[in-house]
Amino acid sequence: MNGNPRYNGKQTFEQWQEQWKTEDRYNFKTIENKWQKIWEDEKAYKVIEDKTKEKFYALVEFPFPSGAGLHVGHPRSYVALDTIARKKRMQGYNVLYPMGFDAFGLPAENYAIKTGVHPAVSTKANIENFTRQLKSIGLSFDWDRCIDTSSPEYYKWTQWMFIQLYKKGLAYKDKMAINWCPACKVGLANEEVVNGCCERCGAEVVRKDKEQWIIAITKYADRLIDDLEGLDFIDRVKSQQTNWIGRSEGAELDFEFGDDKLKVFTTRPDTAFGVTYMVLAPEHEFVQKYMDKFENPEEIKKYVEDTSKKSELQRTADDSKTGVELKGIKAKNPFNNKMIPVFISDYVLTGYGTGAIMAVPAHDQRDYDFAKAFNLPIIEVLQGGDISQKAFEEDGLHINSGFLDGLNKEDGMKAAIEYALKNGFGQAKINFKLRDWVFSRQRYWGEPIPMVYCEHCGWQPLKGEDLPLTLPDVTDYLPNDEGESPLSKALSWVNTTCPKCGKKAKRETDVMPNWAGSSWYFLRYCDPHNDKEFASKEALDYWMNVDWYNGGMEHTTLHLLYSRFWHKFLYDCGYVPTKEPYNKRTSHGMILAENGEKMSKSRGNVINPDDIVNNYGADTFRLYEMFIGPFDQVAMWSEDSLMGVYRFIGKIFNLFKKVYNIEADTKDVRAMHKCILEVTERIDQMKFNTAVSSLMTYVNYMSSLDKIPVVLYKTLLKLLSPFVPHIAEEMWARLGHNTLIVQETWPVGDKALAQDDTVTVAVQLCGKMRGTIEVQKDSSDDDVKAKALALENVARQIHGKEIKKIIVVKNRIVNIVA
C-alpha cells in the first residue's frame, strides 16, 4: 500500500475497486500519513486572493506555544472551524483559514529564568512541536501564511501601530496606581486581575504607583458598546462586553466644600433632596489638601493608611461599612443649600466616577448601611418603599423634593439636570467601568516599546526606518524588586540618541503586554509576508472582515475587546476598510477530564492529543471532538465514547466492500438527501454532534443494504470529508477518482426527494398515545380520522363513549377527545 492509490486509468473502475476490496482492515496510520503528505505536496489548502470567487475568512484563536504542547481543548475549536472551512471550500468559496503563534509571554520567560534557555530558543522549539501536532490532525491551514508574533518581521508592525497610537494621543505615559503582582513583579491590566489575584500566578495583587504607558481605550467605550449591535456575536459575549464596559448615564454635580467644588457622579441626580451626607474615597485629593483644616487629622490619617495597606481583595470582600468623618468642614447641597457632613470610607472607590459620592441612604442600600452604622439621617424622597427596613431602589414618585415633587424618575432626572445646568453646578454625564489599558510590562519577552526619553525633547517615538526595534540579547531575565524591566540592565541598548535632536537619550525599558501582538494578527494573515506595510490595501479589501471567529469565553473581556478597539483605531486612521474586525463570534465549551475535573498537570489527568492520534488516528480524534457534545457547552472526555467513533470509521471502511455500480432506488435517494440536508444545516449551526449522528444513521441505513449503490457511498464520503478528511480521501481514491475529495463540490440536498410519500401519524386518545397509522402524505382530515378511529386499540377504548372532538394536525398527529 505504498504511494498514491489514485486511479491510473489502466483498469476498469470495477477492476480497480475489486482490487481494494481485498484489504480488510482499517489501517489509519498508513492512510493518514499518505494523505497528509499528498495535501502538503500538492498545497491543497494554499489560498490566494481570487476576485472571481467569493471569499470566506474563518479564524480560530492562535495558541500560545507553551512547553506542554497541544491540549485536547485546542482542537475543539480548530477542528470545528476546519470542518466549516472545508465545507465552505467545497461549496465554492475561496477560504482563508490561517494559523499562527502568539509567541510572546511570561511562561517562556519564566522558563528562561529557571533554565537559562533563551525564550527565543524555547519558543522556536515549542512552535515546531505545536506545528507538528497541528499537522498530525490534518487541519486545513494554509501554512504559508503562518505567523509568529515574536518575530521582528511581525512585531515591527506592532511597534509601528503603537507609534500611531502615540501620535494620535491614545498612548500616554502616566504615573498611576496600578495592579501590581508581587510574584510576577509585573503590572497588570484590570482585566488580568481575577478576584483580586493575578490571573496567571494567583498571587494577591497590590496597588503600586508606577509610571506606565497607558492606552486610552476608554475613548472608544461608547463605540465598543454601540457597534456590537449589528454583529452576529453570541449573546453571552455581547452582554459580557457590555457589562464589562459598564456604561451608566447620570450627572456630575458640584457641591461646595471649603474653597473648592467637590464633584460627584450620580445616576440619580433626581434624588439630590435625599442627600444627608457625602463620602470621599480615602485616596481623594481633598483629604490631603484640607488635612490641616480638619479637627481630627490623626484619626483620618490612620484610616487612610489602613485602607492603603489593604489589598484589593480584602477591600472588596468585606461589605460592612467603616469610615471617618472629616470634622470641621461641611459640604453644601446645591439643591437645597443644606450643610451636610462629609466622610471618607473605603466603599467609595477612587477609580470610578470622581472618587466621591453624594449619599442618599433612603434609596441606595450601601448608603443605607453606612447611615445606619453612623447614625445618620435617612430622608425618603421617593414613594413606594419601607425605608425603616431597607433602601428603596426602585422607581417612585418624588416627595420631600421641592420642585421635583410628584414627578416620576424620568421627568425627575430631566428636571434635576436642567436645574443644575441653569444654576451652573452640574450637567449630564456618562461614566464607564472600563479603565484605560495599562500597556507596560516590566519584563523581557515582549515587544520593546519603541519610545526614547530625551531630557530636552521628552518622549519621542522612533522613526519608521528604525523599526523594528529588536529585543537585545540578555543573560539575566530577572526583573528587580523595584519593578524595573530586565532590559534596564542592557545599558548599551538603553543608551541611545534622541530621534529628534540627536542628543543622548534613553530607551523605554518596559515591553508591551502579550495582548499587543494578538490585537491585530487577523490583519497580518491577509498579507503575512509584506515588508512595506502590515498588510496591503488590496489584501485587506479582499479578505476583511473575518467572517467567523471562534475562541474561548475567557477572552471576551481581554483579547476580544482589545482587538476590537485596536481595529477601530486603525479604521479611524484609514488603514483598514471596516470598523469592526469580526462579523460572527462563537465560543466553544471546555473539555474536562472523565471525572468532570479540569485537566491539569498537577492532577495528572491531561490527555495528550499525540496519544489519541497514535492509538486511534487523527480522523477518530477529530470526529470524537465533534461528537463529544454540544459545541458551546463543557464536555467530558470519555475514552469509551471515543471507541464508538473509531468503530464508526471502521464501518465506513468496511462498507466499501458492499459498494456496487448499481442504481439507487427511491428509498436510497430519500435517505441520502435527508442526510445531505441535515449535515449541511447542522454544520452551519455548529450542531456538530447531531451532524455526526445524521451520518451515523445514514451509515446504519447503508449497512442494512446487501448492495450499496455507489452514489450513496460517494455522497457519504463527501459529507464526511470535512470531519474525517483522511479516510474520505482514501476511499474516494479507491472508488477510482484521481481528484482530491477536499476539492470536490459539496452535494446539494433536495427537500422533495428527501420526503416520503406516506407519513406515520400518531394517534392520541384524550392526549394519550394509542398507536400510529400510515397515511398518504397530505391526506384529508376525514381520511385520517377514519383510519384513526379504525385502530383496534382506539376502537376498543372508545367503545360506548361519545366523541366530543377530533383534532387533526396534518402529517403529524390525531387527537380524539372522548
Added chain:
RNA sequence: GCGAGCGUGGUGGAAUUGGCAGACACGCCAGACUUAGGAUCUGGUGUCGAAAGACGUGAGGGUUCAAGUCCCUCCGCUCGCACCA
C-alpha cells in the same frame, strides 16, 4: 447580591421550536461467528408490571385537545460581574 444559562434513562446527549420523549452513541443483557482483533454480526435495553396497562423530562401549580418545550412559585447546578454611586 446582580446578570446569563442549564436541570431529560445506568452514562454522553437527541427532540422538526407546542404535536409519537429518549434519535445517535457509550454501557449492559442474550445469542451467533471467528483470521482472537481495543474484533465483528443479530436481537434486547426509561421505570413498574406476567400481560393489558400505568407512570415518566429537578419539585409543585397553571394554560392547552396536546407541555421537556409556554406562564407562576420553589429547589439545585454552571458561568460571568461583584461596594461601579
